[in-house]
Structure formats: structure tokens, C-alpha cells
Amino acid sequence: MKRLLGVALGILTAIGGFLDIGDLVTNAVVGSRFGLSLAWVVAVGVVGICVFASMSGRVAAVSGRATFEIIRERLGPRAAAANLGASFLINLLTLTAEVGGIALALQLASSVEPRLWIPVAAFAVWLVIWRVRFKIMENVTGLLGLCLIAFAVAVFLLGPDWSELAAQVMGQGLPEESTTVYWYYAIALFGAAMTPYEVFFFSSGAVEEGWTVKDLSQSRINVLVGFPLGGLLSVAIAACAAIVLLPQAIQVETLSQVVLPVAIGGGKLLLAFVIVGIVAATFGAALETALSSGYTIAQFFGWSWGKFRKPRAAARFHLTMIICLVVAVGVLMTGVDPVLVTEYSVVFSAVALPLTYLPILIVANDPQYMGEHVNSRVMNAVGSLYLGIILIAALAAIPLMVITGAGA
Amino acid sequence: MNALEPDEPAAGKVLDARLHLLDRQVLDPDDVPVATLADLDLEVAEDGTVTIGAMLFGGVFLARLAGGRPPRSLMHKVPWRDVVEVDQTIHLSVGADGLDATWVERWVRDHVIGRIPGAGHAPE
């Protein structure tokens, strides 16, 4: 149990990145349209986020500096401000989606109209940020989020034709889809796996927990457990949709369609598990993005930040998060579909991803920060390769989005 | 490739402003963040020697972003002699609460955040 709680930061970070409301739906959409032929993208993304999250965690543990402090310091005010703008919008869009997502998940459980749940959800998120210690917050949401393993259980209970699923992974036996749409979803999945608030949250969380050089192995375990688990569950969601929804050509649009295969495979009990998992995952993602918006702004301007401080000792940090939550509720009250909100964050990822991962890679090589803990050659080789992939994905994202009409 | 003359050995710590000072986090003696260093105010002595007079914070940042000069009233200064140490961050010998550079923080604390119940206790 203690071991499990030790990796809660990694699990919560990964859940927020791979299994937030937008990803839950995107994974099911991908499964219902492309089967498992995009599973390789998730694998590529998992390796990428592991590489950069471990660097950002190592920098935070060794130097005590969180990722956005490094971004500002290395890139200077202009490029860092461009990154801040893009990253902040991603945070805000995702936060808005998650607050709506909590309401949708609670609707599944309670049949109460989501609009009534929205202010309740936002208030609950704020209350946790305001009053609950970081450690408890990550343990509870991380553990409950593990209920999403029900998706993986459902894959087995559905008794699929494994050879057919394997063929899908290789890209065979699937309905015709256009190549541009395929690549649009490939980039969306890659962007979701590597979404920058994961490293903002992970590195700031490392500072919140007071990690030092002694915690480096802990940091590594967090990364190596959390992100592969997140990736595995997102493939499980796609697999569920590929097994149940793909043969019937059902287009996924709502959360109830995402959980339909679980209900078919595992009945009410497993469905209950999944709903608890979705509430926890969206709640966790809401906390992750709300805190990330506070972390990024505070670290950029050099304000006092952190949940380890009294709220009055980090006043602007807390005010930022309150404003973000109020904006999120305001946007949702207009009746916008929370899932659609996240689709547009792909555009901002194109700016934020390279400008986030470049400075991490550079500082992880700087002996002034890292002493003897600078990157190994292997880490540098993989990191440089991924920076190249990120650049290509960033350049391709916007044209593909326009051409495909956001994957329509 | 370069046959440049090597520099004479320095008689003290060498700091390149952009590399080691600008945009770094400034901390008070209790490690409370004060601000990010935005600019330096340089003093020119009669013999032409230039030294750092003060560190600048606040509105200077927006001016640097736009490439112009901020009005003096928007600049918050902390004299260089208040710096204790420069490593990955810049450490001051004076508390954050006494500095002009943090007046917005104090205003938000006293008028907004401090008025919400529970603001005075660390989360549990």
C-alpha cells in the first residue's frame, strides 16, 4: 500500500494527461473508427512523456526548480510568454472540459441534469485546492482513478477475437478512412499523451512534496508506473470501443457510449466501478489543470506558489485558480459541449509543446543546475529524437485540423 | 577555429547577465519567491566603470516584451547590495514583505484571499 501511495503523483499526473474527459471520448472515437490501428501512437507518446517527465522530475528534485521557472529562465520573456499564453489556454480549456466532465459523469450516476452539477463540481475542486493537503489529494484521486482499470477488465470479459485485435494493431481489417483523418487523430493522441500540463504538474508536485536528490529513484518509479498505466488504459478504452462499437458502426458522441462496452461486458457492478473511475479521473484532471494554471502563471512571474503554503502566503496563486474556475463555470453555463472544448487545445499544443520540452532538455544537461545528475547519452538521444517528432507534429497539427475539420 | 585571445583570469565570480541573472527567480531569506528578475539598473562611475546598481521588477517586464522603456513609476527596485548569493536563483537578505515589488501580492492577500475562511492555515 505504501508503495502504491508513493507513486500517486505519477498516477494522478498520467490520469490527467491520458484519461481526462476529452481523452476518454477521443479514445473511444478512435477505437470505434480505427480499431486499434492507432495504438502505436499511444506507445510512442508514453515513451515521450516518460522521457520528459523524468527529466522535469529530476530537475525539480535536484535543483528545486519547477518546469515553468526553467522555461522563463532559458527562453527569456518573449518566447516564454508565448508558451505561457498557449499553455494557459490549454489549461483553461481542459479545466473547463473537466468541470463539465465531472458533471457529465455525475449525471451518469445520478440522472441529475449536468448544469446543476457544474457549480457543485467547480466548488468541490476549489475546496480541495484550498483545504486539502497535496499528498492526500493525489492519493485519493489517484487511487479512485485506478477504478478505470475496469475498462481493461471489460476487454477480457467481452471475450474478443484476439487475432482480429492483433490484426487491427497492424492496421488490417478496418473500414476505409481517409489518411488525413487518420493522421489528425494520430497527432491528437500524441498531443494528448505529451500535453504540457503533465510536466508542469509533475515537476511542481515534486516541489510540493519536497523531493530532493534522495527521491530520484522515487521520481523514476512514479514516471515508469504512472504513464505506461495511463497509456494502457487509454488503449483499453479504444479496445472496448473497437470490440463493441466498431462492428456496428456506432459513432461515439457521448460519455454513455464510451461506457456502453463496459456495461455489456461486465454488467452493473463493473459499470459502477467505471463511473467512479471517470468521476475520479475527471476530478483529478480538473485539479491537475487548475493547479497547473496557477503554477505556470506564478512561476512565470516569480510569485509565491504552492499548496504547501497557507493560501494567504500565496495569494495571487490562489486568486489565479479561483478566476480560472469562475471562467470555466461561466463558459459551461452557456451550454457548450465540454468534450468539444478540448479539441481546440490541439492548436495551442503546437506552440506549447516545443517551447516546453526544449528548455527541459537543455536544463537537464546544465551542470549548474544538475551537478552530476545531468542527462545520460541515451536520455539525450531519445530526448532529441522526440523533440524532432514534437516539432513535426506541431507543424502538421494545424493544417491537419483545418483540412479534416477537426477529424469530422 | 577561433584564435581569440583568452580573457585574463577574473578576480571574482563571473556572471553573464542573460545566462545567470535575467529571468531568474528571486527569493527572500525564507525562500519565499519575490519576483522574476526583469532588468538591471546600471550605474556609470566617473572613470567609466559600470556596476549593477539595482535589480528591477514589475512593469519592466511588459516593456521588455514590447521592446520599449517603462515609466519609472512602474519599476520596482531592489539594490544589488541586498543580494546574498546567486546560484540557480537569486537570494536576498531582505524579506519579501518589505519590498515594493510585492505590493500586489500583499493587496490580494489583504483584500481578497485573506478574507476567505481558512486562508490562514496550510491545507490539511
Place this chain on the structure above:
Amino acid sequence: MLLSDLLDLSVRDHDGTHVGYVIDARFVLDGAPGPTLAGARLHGLLVSPRTHTSMLGYERTGVRAPAPIGAFLGWLHRGTFLVRWPDVARVDDQHLVLRDGYVRVDPGLPSG
């Protein structure tokens, strides 16, 4: 004078030939002793012939990793040099003008 008045200025030699841009300013803590740190004296300016995007210090430290980034930035800033402050003749709004016979000094930072 603000530091930002110097950074990014275009640099000319005494007969008006463009030699580069100021990408950074080097200070040495050897001035009047203060309460804890010595005064910071402006030792010189780093001038890059090609670009005024200051790039992350690769041209001045021994760090070359990760190789592709190190190589690219090293290439971008090839020919970067240090001019000592006494070699600067004058500074106006647009340009920084160097004295006749100024010396181009190796920009490498002392290691450690």
C-alpha cells in the same frame, strides 16, 4: 542606464562596419565589497556576428549536450566574441560603437 538598453544593440567598429549584436553582458564580482557579495562590475559584452537571439549559453560553456541542439546553436553563434567594456567607445540609441584597435576576446566562461 538599463541593461536592456545594451542588449540586442547592433555593434559597429570605429569606421562604421557592422560587426554583430550584443547578446549578453558579462559582470565580474570584483567591485567594492558589499555586506555579502562584492559589487558587480560590467566586464564586457558578448557579441555574436549573426544573430541577436541569445541562445541559452551554449556558445560559452563546455556543455555540448544534447548533440543536435548544441551543434545547431554553436553553429548559429559561431564567431561569438567578448569585447571588454573599456573597448566600447560610445553607446547611442541604435548602435554600440567600438574603439579603434578593440580586442576580440574568447567568450568562454571560466569553468566551475
